[in-house]
Amino acid sequence: MKYLSIDLEATGLGEDCQIIEFAMIPFDTQFKRLEDSLARSVYVHCPSFEELRPTLDPWVVEHNEKIIRKAHNDGLTQNEFREYLKNYLESREVREYFGTQKIVLFGKSMSAIDLPFMTRDLGWEFMRRYFHHRNLDLSSLGYGLIDLGLLAQGMDSGTNLMNHLGMGAVAHTALEDAKNTAIMYLKLLDKFGKK
Numbered sequence: 001m002k003y004l005s006i007d008l009e010a011t012g013l014g015e016d017c018q019i020i021e022f023a024m025i026p027f028d029t030q031f032k033r034l035e036d037s038l039a040r041s042v043y044v045h046c047p048s049f050e051e052l053r054p055t056l057d058p059w060v061v062e063h064n065e066k067i068i069r070k071a072h073n074d075g076l077t078q079n080e081f082r083e084y085l086k087n088y089l090e091s092r093e094v095r096e097y098f099g100t101q102k103i104v105l106f107g108k109s110m111s112a113i114d115l116p117f118m119t120r121d122l123g124w125e126f127m128r129r130y131f132h133h134r135n136l137d138l139s140s141l142g143y144g145l146i147d148l149g150l151l152a153q154g155m156d157s158g159t160n161l162m163n164h165l166g167m168g169a170v171a172h173t174a175l176e177d178a179k180n181t182a183i184m185y186l187k188l189l190d191k192f193g194k195k
Contacts, residue, residue, distance in 0.1 A: 023174035
């Protein structure tokens with residue numbers, strides 16, 4: 001099956017927080033390959049770091065200051081972001097890659113941040129037009145594998161799972177995280193799939 005692995009960085013986890021970086025990369029579970037030629041990353045405009053700082057979580061201040069500054073200076077507006085994604089999703093290369101199937105989104109902890117933020121910013125109609133109503137969430141899969149006794153407790157965390165799979169630390173940049181999440185899934189398929 002083919003998926004579009006996505007990840008975003010935001011100004012926090014709250015309802016009013018904003019997407020500041022968005023990335024995507026298609027991958028194929030049959031051939032166990034990421035399609036690097038179709039990988040994309042984009043910054044989305046936000047207020048300045050100084051303006052946001054009083055409301056930011058300390059973790060965001062420590063880890064995402066550089067991304068916030070980049071998004072403020074170089075980020076696309078909400079309308080430009082929507083148009084950028086539309087052009088990408090309607091491009092000949094992406095349509096050929098996915099064929100006639102609706103695109104299934106893949107990521108980690110998607111129900112908590114990615115899907116609500118995307119639906120809010122892109123709109124319900126946009127999401128339904130381009131993406132399948134089902135998605136695959138690596139964190140949820142982690143819970144299932146823990147419940148089955150195939151993974152130890154704590155392996156629903158991206159950091160813990162990356163360490164378990166020998167992949168190093170989480171990058172906390174959208175494109176690296178989108179790639180690493182897809183790679184983790186492919187490694188899990190190798191580990192637990194049919195031999």
